[in-house]
Amino acid sequence: MNIKEVARRAGVSIATVSRVINNTTPVSENVRKRVEEIINETGYRPNSLAKELQNHKTNTIGVIISVAVLDVTSLGTTINAITDVLKAKGYSIMLANSRFDSKEELDYFKIFQEKRVDGILYFAVNFTEEHYWFLKKYPIPIVMIGQENELLDFPCVLHDNYYAAKLATEYLIQMGHKKIGYIGIPEYDAAAGKERRKGFEVAMRLNNIEINPHYLAEGNFSIESGYASMKHILVQSVVKPTAVFAATDFMALGAMHYLTEKGYTVPEDMSIIGFDDVDVAPYLNPPLTTIHSDNHAVGRQAATLLLQILEEGGPGIKKFVANYELIERKSVKNLIIDNCTK
Amino acid sequence: MNIKEVARRAGVSIATVSRVINNTTPVSENVRKRVEEIINETGYRPNSLAKELQNHKTNTIGVIISVAVLDVTSLGTTINAITDVLKAKGYSIMLANSRFDSKEELDYFKIFQEKRVDGILYFAVNFTEEHYWFLKKYPIPIVMIGQENELLDFPCVLHDNYYAAKLATEYLIQMGHKKIGYIGIPEYDAAAGKERRKGFEVAMRLNNIEINPHYLAEGNFSIESGYASMKHILVQSVVKPTAVFAATDFMALGAMHYLTEKGYTVPEDMSIIGFDDVDVAPYLNPPLTTIHSDNHAVGRQAATLLLQILEEGGPGIKKFVANYELIERKSVKNLIIDNCTK
């Protein structure tokens, strides 16, 4: 069933059918009625492909993510915010998960180009030189999420990883900790890896606290890796740290679990602070002190920026940095003896 | 840049360009080379829309989900499995989240029809009569996930909610519990709501244990609702239950949290069993005994079934039920005194 057949049955031209469907030009009442009847009877639905081919607009946005398991991060919240904004404007979403495979990621960019998506929301993780050369001449608007790139000036929306991590570390220091460990993410992840680590390091340096290399470990976002990292730190250090900052709540959870298993109490024997404020953080034992970042705002802003590019010729702003805050719960012990203010 | 322009620059016809792109008919070596050069120089990429319009095949699959927050369930795992299978066959994915809005859900079906997706993976939750009439004459292949429908014979892949819930309840009974509570999901959710509740009820009846209405509560998947439900049960009952089955791990987590807050110990004072085996389940305090269902298999099977319909004319099977197992951890106490076997 196509527009031609509808036109034939209604005894009008395809132009007229097109007009009643799209309300472009006035159509006489009885003709409109007849056409609408036929459409209902036949269950005809216009072919978007033909329409899009004609209009050079697909009303679909490509979303590229790179994640092992979709529900391990707060990504879900962000994507929900994106779909809400986009849906309200009539856009559909094509979702591609590159699974950390750089080559595959570029393939998705190619596919999206062939599919002629109107724009792309790109959750960047590992930005290679190949990406640079490829994206440099990519013809479709891109908004980057979670990472910025100095070379390519795509609009981007970011978490404030550096400052937030610095804040977390400073909080530990304020609470009297000096022997502070850090469970990080590898550097290939510029945001959660590099930035958070930098925040930790700078806070330490600013407070003239030496970083003990034995207190350092590296995980991969997973609970298990947090467990292993905590073990690593404990085994390796003769004098144990009094606090550990995990770059991810899930790693913090793993670390706490190792501690509990070995008979340590959190925060009595060891303080833990996380990053992300995942759903379960308030319900852990003890409730996890962590950094909360506004994922919803990130999704909303990213989608809005892209929409502005598409419909207003340019993004309202080039860069949006989401709010963050430290959520104080029960996993960090105050080491300061002087409690006279209480 | 289009095929015509490439042809012009290469000094050949568009047919020839098409041939070198698709390797359909032999092309002389030097012509092929020249065309490929032009393609590289210009960065030309064929327009999928035109191709798809011509071929009546879009190589894209629509996925319809209905969920409040993407990372609240094990949905992520399922979707990952789906994308893996589909990607391997060259399909792209359009994702639509109806957010429990029935009308919106049907809108997405319409959009997918207009976009001419090749097939649809449908995570059904609330199947209304309107759905029936609409989907009855829907022209695109659908595979249902998580729910089956007696009226429409779509192929479906399911979790064994009924038997798994029955097993969980029987386990509690085997461990000597008789005063058993249940925190459920409303009936509108045929799978997690109706089926699991039925499993609970049947197991109780089969073992001649009366269900105490004061031990019943209803949540909405969330941790908070589990917390509230546990409170509800405890406040309401004079003689407290010794065990509670929560239809969802997150609700189980909320329940445990309430218990801990009120000074109860799990499982000493109250046993808890969950359903889902979420990531954090092994890391809770205590580690949560729960039902594990093979989400990966569900996604894989659903995608495979749809592919079979598209490429082999029909699904290999009409119905696939995923494996489940009870994961015994530490949140259920054995009430049977007779421990002589140990």
Add this chain to the structure above:
DNA sequence: TTGTAGGCGTTATCAT
């Protein structure tokens, strides 16, 4: 208000 016809970018069927 309505119809005709060209074009969107491909593929595929003919010829040549």
Add this chain to the structure above:
DNA sequence: ATGATAACGCCTACAA
């Protein structure tokens, strides 16, 4: 091996 050309299903001047 290559080139015209007719679809695919729609939109949109332009004409009537």
